[in-house]
Amino acid sequence: MMRGRLREGALLFPGISWLFVFFAAPLAIIFVVSLGQRDAYGGAVLDKGLSFANYLRALEPSFLPTVANSLKYATATTLLAIGISYPIAYWISRHGGRRKGLLLILVMLPFWTSWVIRTYAWMIILRDNGVLNGVLQATGITHDPLILLNTDFAVVLGMTYGFLPFSILPLYVSIDRVDVSVVAAARDLYSSPGQAFRHVTLPLTMPGVIAASLLTFIPAIGDFVTPDILGGAQTTTIAKVIQSLFLSARDWPFGAALGFLLILATVIGTVSTLRILRAEVIG
């Protein structure tokens, strides 16, 4: 009994140490910094007394539009990513045949290039004299260049593109696990293809949809590169604000407070989403 426990503990050791070093410890550091005061040259002063003043500042209503903006981008990105990924994952699983492995590698191929470089590539495609406008004007579809860069559209497009692999993979796994004969049974029991999807395939792949949503929504909320490069200077998101508080405004304690709140909100949001959906879908 004791030895069994010990062995189980030993198996968990690498994981727990990883979580401690790379999640719990940084989180604790951020929390401590967020209680301090701003140092004129960057960094944080902790010996002048700790307080929750930065949290009160963070909850001021002036931040609401920024938070709303972040939620808007993340939600739009998640919906779009699921909408695009589901058919792709479905097709690979059902019609990929022997090429499934190759197709999945192709899905991950963008990861071979840096995130920032890929985002700049979108900038080159989307700007006024960029690739897309060039094609549209050359073919005579438009006369004046369309304003695409520095719009909400560009931000959501860039994020959706970037997080697509994160949503395709969990969807693929859950679709691939659905036994085709269960779908055949639904057809046999008077379901049209659409009804079979709605009443059988979709509920059975709901865990994959949830996983894909979380894996898209969470990085989308924290992404500051895409809103910065494709959204332009006037686009503000909570992640961009945090980034500038650390790197240009030199207000570490306030940045730390915002960051801590963002992580807290994400964890609470994730856990309650899983709870609610598990109770509804699986239970």
Add this chain to the structure above:
Amino acid sequence: MEAATNAVPEIRLRDLTKQFREVLAVDHVNLEIRTGEFFSLLGPSGCGKTTTLRMMGGLEAPTSGTVEIRGNDVTRQPPERRPVNTVFQNYALFPHLNVFENVAFGLRRRHETKDEIRRRVGDALALVRLTGLDTRSPDRLSGGQQQRVALARALVCQPMVLLLDEPLGALDLKLRKQLQVELKRIQREVGITFVYVTHDQEEALTLSDRIAVMRAGQVEQLGSPEELYDRPRNRFVAGFIGTTNILDGEVVSVSQDRSVVRLGTGELCPGPGRAPAAGQPVELAIRPEAIELRAMPGGAERASSLGGSPDGGASALRGNIEQSAYLGTGISYIVRTVGGQLVTVLCTRPADRFDTGDLVELAWEPASALVLAPTDEPGQAAAQSKTDAQEA
């Protein structure tokens, strides 16, 4: 027979064919399944039984040929519009729905009222003896219970035909026997046509009114269990239905009610009167229970003289008992004849007891030996029916 040919068959397959890339899974199958009968598709693994059944249900589109249900051509109809329901090989229960909702699935798609659904699901669960398990999840049921849910789910929709794909294949022998009896009872109670796929010849013989024996995508023989057992058309059917001894030889002489056949080993044995002319090659099939063993004087010494007793022309094989197995209902012996041919014999009379090595004579009624038609190779048969189809 007469009445059945006049009536519109429940299901009629005409030249039904399915080609999967390089595999010809079903090859010009023609079948008429009668209303209310228990019809089985029997054949070895991979012979196209499931594919044929799926084409009846609309789950697989035929490459060519047609499927008719009660005279209506349903070949192009999707499964949801066909009046048939299927019990799948691995049950295919909906894992996210409980027993009640699994059974109610088809009724809900057809927008039955709440009360109607509750009543009919209750009846269906009672029919398969699962009352009280409504809220169980399928993954918390035993194999036999899952099987019953699958059956209830298909029957509750009151289809004209129930298609069953090896429904008992995954169960152990005892449960299988028990459910066979129940399937037969349920079929009598609901009175609809059952089309039953199995590779278990015993199961097919026990349950069916008629059986189609399939091989390599084609129907080898169609008939009642008795017909298939007593008059298999060829070596394949004879070998597939029950155990049988198949003896290759040449006809020596034919008289009115009997013939004499010389086996490849040179020994003579009796054959039926309806046999090819003398000098023709022939395949004889003799069931183990049709052979009688007679003790021969000489005890355990090895038989040596070739052929039967030339006196009176009573040609009979002689040999030594090589193996015996007690089966409960009788004893099965394997006899090695003088010429080296192995013959299986089933003795049901306890008086006939022999020991290994005993010298015996094998006797059978000439008429109980059956002359088989030469078995054509699957490839040849396929080529043949293709030219037939082209001519037609």
